[in-house]
Amino acid sequence: MKQVISDLPDDRYRRRRVFVRVDFNVPISNGQIREDYRLRCAIPTIEYLSQRGAIVILASHLGKPKGTVVPALSLKPVADRLREMLKVPGVKFAGAVVGEPVKHAVAAMKPGEVLLLENLRFERGEEANDPVLAKQLASLADLYVSDAFGTIHRPHASIYGAAQLFAERLAGFLVGKEIEVLSQVRDRPARPFRVVVGGIKIRDKLSALKALLPKADTVILGGGIAYTFLAAQGVATGDSPVEQDFIPWAKEMLTKYQQHILLPHDHVIARSAEKPDGIQIVHGTIPAGFKGLDIGRDASLAFAHELLRGTGTVFWNGPLGVYEVDEFADGTVDIARAMALAHWRGAFTVVGGGDTVAAVRKAEVWETEISHVSTGGGASLKFIGGEELPGITVLSETPQ
Numbered sequence: 001m002k003q004v005i006s007d008l009p010d011d012r013y014r015r016r017r018v019f020v021r022v023d024f025n026v027p028i029s030n031g032q033i034r035e036d037y038r039l040r041c042a043i044p045t046i047e048y049l050s051q052r053g054a055i056v057i058l059a060s061h062l063g064k065p066k067g068t069v070v071p072a073l074s075l076k077p078v079a080d081r082l083r084e085m086l087k088v089p090g091v092k093f094a095g096a097v098v099g100e101p102v103k104h105a106v107a108a109m110k111p112g113e114v115l116l117l118e119n120l121r122f123e124r125g126e127e128a129n130d131p132v133l134a135k136q137l138a139s140l141a142d143l144y145v146s147d148a149f150g151t152i153h154r155p156h157a158s159i160y161g162a163a164q165l166f167a168e169r170l171a172g173f174l175v176g177k178e179i180e181v182l183s184q185v186r187d188r189p190a191r192p193f194r195v196v197v198g199g200i201k202i203r204d205k206l207s208a209l210k211a212l213l214p215k216a217d218t219v220i221l222g223g224g225i226a227y228t229f230l231a232a233q234g235v236a237t238g239d240s241p242v243e244q245d246f247i248p249w250a251k252e253m254l255t256k257y258q259q260h261i262l263l264p265h266d267h268v269i270a271r272s273a274e275k276p277d278g279i280q281i282v283h284g285t286i287p288a289g290f291k292g293l294d295i296g297r298d299a300s301l302a303f304a305h306e307l308l309r310g311t312g313t314v315f316w317n318g319p320l321g322v323y324e325v326d327e328f329a330d331g332t333v334d335i336a337r338a339m340a341l342a343h344w345r346g347a348f349t350v351v352g353g354g355d356t357v358a359a360v361r362k363a364e365v366w367e368t369e370i371s372h373v374s375t376g377g378g379a380s381l382k383f384i385g386g387e388e389l390p391g392i393t394v395l396s397e398t399p400q
């Protein structure tokens with residue numbers, strides 16, 4: 001088990017500089033933060049360190065400036081918001097990622113104070129995991145804390161290269177919790193273990209599907225990816241998004257795990273998601289010229305029934321239809337509500353994925369009605385699939 005910040009004795013933080021990789025990638029327009037959920041989630045880790053007399057250096061990316069300084073993507077508004085939210089002696093903004101002024105700012109800090117660095121991706125070396133940038137980042141602090149689960153699968157300088165240069169590397173509370181919950185789902189799920197996978201790209205879900213198909217009691221497939229499996233069964237799928245490359249694999253899985261796989265047998269179809277004309281519900285085959293854009297009512301009922309069977313565990317990633325368009329959101333909303341019901345009836349429910357979490361919100365299911373909402377889309381799927389995540393691996397590697 002990786003060490004979490006609370007595993008270290010309190011006095012190990014006193015007057016020590018702690019580099020914390022956080023995820024402050026919040027929506028900002030015209031210099032205003034629209035929604036600060038990710039900042040609120042970081043409070044426990046930051047205040048824990050500050051209260052123990054650490055000098056806290058926070059680093060995050062914001063948007064995609066691609067290695068240049070984009071003023072609209074500055075983290076300055078985030079520093080201002082943190083100053084209002086945190087109960088710490090002081091919050092400073094560095095104005096740059098690395099360099100002399102940053103070094104001076106760090107040297108001037110008192111125990112308990114917090115310094116936010118400028119957007120990491122203003123530096124070209126961040127996404128390239130450049131060793132020079134890694135060294136500069138690591139030279140700012142004595143201890144490394146990883147608390148950005150959403151980017152933990154990316155081998156970037158602040159996630160991997162810099163982390164390798166610290167003798168002490170720990171997980172913050174957010175990452176600690178993600179590792180604990182997702183390992184439990186992956187390695188010892190309470191049964192029955194049901195999995196719902198929707199969304200659009202099989203490749204993104206491949207490792208997770210490969211790991212889950214043999215393990216789960218039921219795998220429910222919906223959304224765009226279901227059509228590749230239906231096509232593999234020989235069902236006519238019209239113009240639905242079928243990934244030809246994966247048909248042989250889908251056939252193999254259907255043969256091997258026939259007992260465990262549930263597919264939708266009715267569909268909400270239209271000519272296109274953008275122009276939802278000619279909407280109809282069909283059972284079985286989809287006519288040429290039409291796409292399956294949501295699961296039908298019978299599929300919703302069957303899937304919900306399965307989720308409510310017993311307690312156990314349910315893991316869900318990927319919307320069951322084009323939930324962004326109201327006409328094709330019903331199936332996903334039904335599943336979100338069934339997830340909430342399963343939770344209240346005692347199941348352990350986990351939801352991951354950017355779009356899936358957005359869909360849960362659209363369904364007006366609250367975060368408190370899901371046992372664990374993962375902050376990592378790609379990262380949670382890769383973790384479940386047993387893939388190596390650089391930002392987690394580095395926490396247990398022996399220092400060089």
Ligand code: ADP
Pocket residue numbers: 198199200201204222223224225241292293294317318319320321322323324352353354355356357377378
């Ligand atoms: P997450 O971000 O939660 O991991 P994905 O990105 O894999 O989820 O999938 C979300 C996308 O899948 C949404 O944009 C949704 O519109 C799309 N989608 C779901 N079902 C279908 C479908 N039947 N046809 C086309 N797109 C679909």
Ligand code: MG
Pocket residue numbers: 353354355377
């Ligand atoms: Mg997505």
